[in-house]
Amino acid sequence: MDAVSYDDVHVNFTQEEWVLLDPSQKSLYKDVMLETYRNLSAIGYNWEDHTTEEHCQSSRRHGR
Numbered sequence: 375m376d377a378v379s380y381d382d383v384h385v386n387f388t389q390e391e392w393v394l395l396d397p398s399q400k401s402l403y404k405d406v407m408l409e410t411y412r413n414l415s416a417i418g419y420n421w422e423d424h425t426t427e428e429h430c431q432s433s434r435r436h437g438r
Contacts, residue, residue, distance in 0.1 A: 380414060380419065383414075387403075
């Protein structure tokens with residue numbers, strides 16, 4: 375079995391796609407991605423070029 379990578383589970387909406395989501399969909403996305411970050415961190419995922427906090431801050435800047 376191959377290891378799961380961040381790219382296997384990350385969903386990256388474009389700005390155009392993001393504005394089409396309703397608030398409950400945006401909230402669900404946030405909850406799922408935070409859980410994913412926590413789970414990957416718990417199993418020792420190597421955040422090569424960024425940290426969870428940096429990604430969350432970047433997402434907030436883009437209204438996600």
